[in-house]
Amino acid sequence: MSTAHGARARARIEVTAAIKEAARRQLAAEGAAKLSLRAVARELGMASSALYRYFPSRDELLTALIIDAYDSLGEAAETAHAEAAHAPPARRWTVICESARTWALGHPHEYALIYGSPVPGYKAPDTTVPAASRLAFLVFDILRDAHRRSALALPPLAAGLRPEAERMAADLAPDLPPEVVVAMVAAWAELFGLVGFEVFGQFHRVVEDRERFFRHAVDRLARSVGLPAAS
Template identity: 35%
Template sequence: MNNPTRSRRDRLRAQTSAEIKAIALKLMAGGGPDAISLRAIAREMGMTAGAIYSYFATRDDLITTLIGDVYTSAVDVAEAARDAVPDADPGGRILAWAQAIRAWALANPEGFRLIYGDPVDGYRPPDDGPARQADERACSALIGLVAAAWPTIQARRPEATVYTWADFGPGLVAHVREEFPDLPPAGIAMAMRVWGRMHGLIALEIYGHLSALMHDPSSVYREEMHDLVASLGL
């Protein structure tokens, strides 16, 4: 039989945890990642320091949870957009992923900065957990986008640079060789180039470098992504 008192307590705890994370991102927006501290959040919420430590034992625990939540949100949005496009249209799936990531970043600029931009001084991410899992999902999905189009890419763009497995980290190599056995080392390099073109303009926009130059950067981003897909022969 369900315990209504415990359910209510669980709901309140979840709400408080969500508020703590929201305030952490607000503090980051105002003062950068170094502005995130449990004591500052406790003051903002009218809590005692001891009370907030019952939710997150350390600042790094909070940062790890934030990164996991934010990264998972970004990948969920991008995967949903990608999956709305048929497998037979690899170029369309790349475009859908790219547009979804930009839309997510504009709606969550502090989250984008946390996972792709500003380092948190003294923070050491754990080797496993939701943040690592989301990172691996994003990496695998991007490589999968390239792997699905690789025969066309290779025919259109024979690589001038010769890559070997030794050019990449052993963890990445092991993952690619297991998940995408037909993708050569050059495919990993291409995935990195695709990622760079997707995220470069987004980062410039999020950090305010485009706002003084044009009113609506979406047209430049859209053109860049279409050029990316065309350059791959898709």
């Protein structure tokens, strides 16, 4: 089905890639809301209607860009993490957080696409899930590793939250203590709160030394999920 049996198929793949590339360029320049099929077509020197041979709608093109964005972020984190693979868990957590921040700052519009306000009327298809999960896998791996070495302090857990915590753990990481899973999910959301505030300019005139600030906050997040202090 896929593996280029034929020049036709190969040309199709190339044009598809060119479209995505032009779209990504436009995304970076203007943002998702201003992504325009006509402008992409103009840039490629083809009629706007011709694009519909490759993407059935603007939304489908957006989906492709979303998946690419998740993959780009995931790959950035994986690469950064690989270099610190043998560092202590807390250090690996920091590395991942910082690579996420760096990626987000370098690709603000793509970040907005995946962690910003959802595009109204657009429902992300399940196709995006695997790409979106890459980062999470990485983090849970770190926690599992720490847990295996018994280097994980159990965060406190409100009594009333225990059933939900156990449900979440069963779904996400059955081999980790529910306390850790809950703390991790919260830290996850909080991490993207920090990154989002910075990327979206909410720290303007508030935080100046953002790198250090982020590093500090992420350190404290690590502690909140039970990862021992380290740097």
